[in-house]
Amino acid sequence: MRLRGPVLILPLLLSGCDYQTYQSIFSGAAAEVRQFNILFVIFLVICAIMYALVIAFLIVAILRRHRAQANVVETGRHHESDPSMRTGLIAWGVLVATGLVALAIASFFTDRSMAKAAASEKLSITVTANQWWWDVQYNSAEASKTLRTANELHLPVGVPVRITLHSNDVIHSFWVPSLAGKQDLIPGRETDITIVPRQIGIYRGQCAEFCGTQHAHMALVVNVDTYADFLKWWGHQLHPASAPTAPLAQAGYRYVTTGQCATCHSIGGTSAGGRVGPDLTHLASRRTIAAGTMPMSKGNLYGWVEDPQSIKPGSRMPTIGLEPNQLHAVVAYLETLK
Amino acid sequence: MSSRFRASLLALGLAAFALAACDREERHSRSKPLGETIPAGESPDTIWPAQGSPPPPDPRAKLYDNNAPAMAEGQFLYNQMNCVGCHSHGGGGMGPPLMDDEWRYGGRIDQIAATIAEGRPNGMPSWRGKLTDDQIWKLAAYVRSLSGQPSKDAVASRAESMSATTPQTLTPREPAHTSDTADQ
């Protein structure tokens, strides 16, 4: 699309309306979003012109009729064809047809360039949506390098990444506005979306299809890094959790691996292997808790572990009713999971 | 009786009828955790010497019996906590069937909850400390529904996996009976 340069100005102007760019469809942080923005602008311009013309004709028609009524008595000549009217109608038809064809061509080219990106994927991620969190798995040709994490994506800039989408329960929708459009995750089906991020930064996504009580608290953080940083992150995430040294954290480790936590959560390098809830191996390195419900911090961790049902009522994590010293131990251990 | 009076009586009757169904959908997600509410080793039918009577059912049972969200959550937990691995969808396998009317350790909801929490000698694992009591009661509510005991309007609907048994909303209601505990 050679119009990229001049046409991009409009969304940039519009983006000035947003006070943030981390969750904005006008941010242009990925190739798909830029292409989509161009298409959006074309549609907007053409439709705006047509709208203006229609309104203009409407105003003219109202004024003309008004003026005609004031001077001339009904002559009974409505049904005669007026040459200028006929020319006008034909011209209007041609204009509409041209406009529609232009929209179709623009749409076709956008679709094609998006599909071209999909064909050249270099990185494969599988995202499985649950109520109400995201299970993320990075796939690799060597099985021992596959990575399972949750609620956060790290992507390398400029590399086409194909995200395969599954759902374990109901229909969800994967939407990171700054990077791509929406794509549904449908139980029993496999859908996919391809993203080529173009700007380094941190972006927010969320579930865009109503999926139950906590649909509003099902967000996703996407970090776009340089390729080298991305590989470093992947390598670090593959490390199992290291055994804690402080006595409080060790007590927390014992509780987490033998109590209720291990029934649903897995922590690499320990006996906890549950898959009902998110993988916690590097919990403390994430930016948010519970799929974007709260930012990661010590206080929020305390609150979440002690009483998740008051923060995210209806979520699958039960309120256990830990004793205070158990809570201190568990949070101390979770904080070591960097 | 004036027609107006009859109309308002009818309206009152309908309202009462509608409200009666509210219990079925009661959720208590924000309530305090239940703590140690599952009675240990709730006895199945046995001899109560000297004309004794069975202990009264646990009062917490009312919260979960015939409660639709509890059974739906129990259905989720039944699959995720691997109950389905031993008991299938009620047909049994490594463990005894749960969809028939024979209960070795009792088929009341508090007896089933006690079985889940305590474990039983021939291989039923003990889940106390691994699941919260709220989760165990929900599982007990669902297990009870596998054998057609709770009312039809509360049972969980067909699961979205391979169609296995007849949906519980279509099976006839059956009361629980006992069976031989030495029966392995």
Added chain:
Amino acid sequence: MRRVRTALLGVIAVAACAGLEACNKGQPSTAPIKSEPLQSGEHALPASAASPRDDGNWVMPSKDYAATRFSALNQITPANVSKLAIRFTFSTATTKGYEAPPLVVNGTMYLITPFPNFLYALDLTKPGAPAKWVFKPKPLAASQGVACCDVVNRGAVYDAGKIFFNTLDGQTIAVDANSGQQVWRTQLGDIQKGETITMAPLVAGGKVFVGNSGGEMGVRGWIAALDEGSGKLAWKAFNTGPDKDVLIGPRFKPFYASDQGKDLGVKTWPPDAWKIGGGTVWGWLSYDPETKLVFYGVGNPGPWNADQRPGDNKWTTGVFARDIDTGQAAWFYQTTPHDIFDHDDINEIILADIPWGNGRRPVILRPARAGFFYVQDRRTGQVLSATPYGYVNAYRGVDLKTGAMLPNPDKEPKQGRVTRDICPAAPGLKDWNPSAFSPLTGLVYIPHNNLCMDFGAMQANYIAGTPYVGADVKMYAGPGGNRGAFTAWDPVHRRAVWEIKEDLPVWSPALATGGGLVFYGTMDGWFKAVDARTGRELWKFKAGSGIIGQPISYRGPDGRQYIAVVAGVGGWAGAVVSGKMDTRDPTGALGFANAVKDLPMKTTAGGMLYVFTLPR
């Protein structure tokens, strides 16, 4: 003009043939590796060192180290078998699946029962064979809760005056064969992790070889060797994990490239998945005294939901050859890399010699669960042929150039969906119940299934001590409507010679005798004798319960030939009866409930020994 056209067509034809040739070079080849044409009359024979002269006893479940399950006794023949009659019976006082053979050693018969694993000794010298003693190991009752497929025991072994057997809760016990006193007891398995032991040990070279069960429980599979005299652990090799745990060292020479590499037991699994990855050893072991190698098959990877464990998942669903003294692996062949159908590879491994070129080649014969009859070189593991012995649509064949199993992508189960009409079903074309090999006919007598399944994969949650499966399965009869069959297979010519269709899956092992007969049982209780050459049914007897146990033949103290079998339906196939399941749930017993819904109408649980002989 016509001549030019013909010439042009000729050129095109030649070019096309050459082009196709070139195309074929890169294609997988399922055609068996060629050997020279056979001399007529030559057939397969058991490996001689592993199958000594028959002394009339039956000291190990497989009869000999070559796993022939052949008794050379020939008093009972096709001519007189119709007169075969009951001599005595014995109730084992258990009603679970009975898979073990009776052992007979010099006038005493030993019976090992399913849980609670009683060991009886019957005095065959006295009329009615009264019990001399019974040994009760008292295994933990909770072990019944982690045994996937009924609480069976596949047999005891006699060696050097002791009887060796395993208990369900993971112990190996040695009992004095005369007195019934315990000699030693070693705890090998941990039921808290979901481990049990159901297999029959192998005793060779002064060692007792034991493997664990629990591939459906998230267990890590292993094989261990205990010292025969003391019960102390000599070595233990895992079947997943780093090379040092799998005892892979400089001796290891796998034949195919896909099995070569360092730490493949870690690299072909997602991180940590190999620790709970299955690969158990719950089936049969064979031993070659010439090379001192023990051969065994490895069970399925866990969980059944394969989407949770991308990669080849070494070293599961394959065959290992190990040195018996050190446990070091000599070679390995992976029958189904990244198994997606629970096609454990633990079936019997028959050691044989087949005609090859101008001489004979030492091979192993394996009617595998995946549906192919494998003939492999015993020294290297090279696959010489892999031929389906029933209907298979789950795989397209075995590529003999790379050794790889060629999957059928249409039949691959995916998480969240149901894949239908997969043949063979999860128990495979043949499950654990072993075939018999007769040196008289050179045929392998295969008792097997004809089942297909629907498989719905879902997420499996790992909680130690609970099932780790992730699948809903429903099985039903395969093409033809019969759920089982008994096939006589020629391993050299790679074809069935005769086949008997059975209504129910044939879950009983086979016995071949020197008189030219083959014995097997059906799940509804018929114990049958058929002619080894033609398959004609010559005699049958209706036992009180379905038969899934190994029939044996022995020479009694009076010199007569006896046939003995214990009838007690159960196992995975018979769990509907022995586990008192509800047949309204088709997914019960990991899918078997749907296949044998009618079994409770046809038989009931039991545990009765029947001994037959010809009347005087």
